[in-house]
Amino acid sequence: MNYQVAKKTFASWIKSGITPFEILNALRKLQVVGINLDQEDDPQVIFESINSTGVALTNSDLIRNFLLMDDHNQDQLFDTYWIPIETLLRRNNSNNDLDQFFRQYLITKKNSTIMERKVYFEFVDLFKKQRFTHESALQELKTYAKIYASFLYPDEAKYNDQIRDYLRELKQLGQTTCYPFLLHVFKDFQDQRIDEKTLTSVLSLITTYLIRRSICNVSTNSLNTLFAYLYARVFKVAQNKEKYYEAINKYLFSQKGKNEIPADEVVKYALKHSNLYQNQELCRILLLDVENGDSKEKLATQNLTIEHIMP
Structure with missing residues (x-):
């Protein structure tokens, strides 16, 4: 999936007049940083700390990382649940509908209004109070995502x-x-x-x-x-x-x-x-x-x- 996004992005850059040589030069300036964690370190907490100092991720990015980052069954959960959710709600390379889904889902579950900037924290709170596992949370999200997709794309709805x-x-x-x-x-x-x-x-x-x-x-x-x-x-x-x-x-x-x-x-x-x-x-x-x-x-x-x- 990342490969397809990168390929599409590079193609659009070349179409706009940027040369392959300029793209290659830019890629050579990229740096990959590795962080070694001790056994007692919580990778999710480290991730949230790093994210708070840079360009903010979307709520869907944060929720995905929360549900998948430290799970031993990460690949299976990603393929079985997260990819279908993204396929249903993430189109045109935009997170907007996916982010709105998580907000609407939380409003449904909590029966109260929720501000956009509090979506991630409310999700973590719900996860703990409902005693979800990563898989049970993803399973429920997939169920609601199928319903929500029918709101966004009525012509494709199976009703x-x-x-x-x-x-x-x-x-x-x-x-x-x-x-x-x-x-x-x-x-x-x-x-x-x-x-x-x-x-x-x-x-x-x-x-x-x-x-x-x-x-x-x-x-x-x-x-x-x-x-x-x-x-x-x-x-x-x-x-x-x-x-x-x-x-x-x-x-x-x-x-x-x-x-x-x-x-x-x-x-x-x-x-x-x-x-x-x-x-x-x-x-x-x-x-x-x-x-x-x-x-x-x-x-x-x-x-x-x-x-x-x-x-």
């Missing part, structure tokens, strides 16, 4: 067309704040605690909630907190899982103030008077829904642009 449509709309809206809550819900579906109909109903509710707020241009500032706590608050009463969708629906419709669902009259007014044209992804979703309705032959969405419509 029915209706579920993929909702995931596609959520991605178009850019409403990633709901992902920690949906990780809970999709995990319940995967564990057969809910059926496909319930999963679809919950997705419809969340999508409708977010679309209505977008139409009315309601601030999204409170959504991080709402979705971080939503699952824990709805199901703190165990019996609510017997009425899964109904319990979530009731909780959302009971919200007041900044988290309430905009009423029909407010939505109708916004549709008539708000400048929706500025949010072209929202316009695309609404117009396609009007166009397609319940038709089995859906209008293709590729290469469509939003244009002015005569009254």
Whole structure:
């Protein structure tokens, strides 16, 4: 994998005008530093100390090293778990989606908001409190990564067309704040605690909630907190899982103030008077829904642009 990255990087440098001779000269200036550790030294602590003085690694880099660095079964864990996780979430040589996954995963597990700069430390804390082994932690991460990949790439998701449509709309809206809550819900579906109909109903509710707020241009500032706590608050009463969708629906419709669902009259007014044209992804979703309705032959969405419509 490192070879492929290096090859691609060198090729891009040469294409930009840098000569092979200049690249070779630069490589000759590289230095490799070896650090000998005593038996009582913790390699992870040494690694963290060195990392804190140089260019900071990403959260996914730190978590990978924490889970793999001092494990006697490092190669097997890397091939069985880490490579599949990276394949699912790390595309275009960017760690961004992978880093976001770890943050959303931790929000799901801790049912609380987590700042980006605290992700690694929160992961280590979770690892210790849950009494994970390196393998059990990687195993769980792989399970959640498969779910999270369906949020990022709905067209590749192995769900029915209706579920993929909702995931596609959520991605178009850019409403990633709901992902920690949906990780809970999709995990319940995967564990057969809910059926496909319930999963679809919950997705419809969340999508409708977010679309209505977008139409009315309601601030999204409170959504991080709402979705971080939503699952824990709805199901703190165990019996609510017997009425899964109904319990979530009731909780959302009971919200007041900044988290309430905009009423029909407010939505109708916004549709008539708000400048929706500025949010072209929202316009695309609404117009396609009007166009397609319940038709089995859906209008293709590729290469469509939003244009002015005569009254």
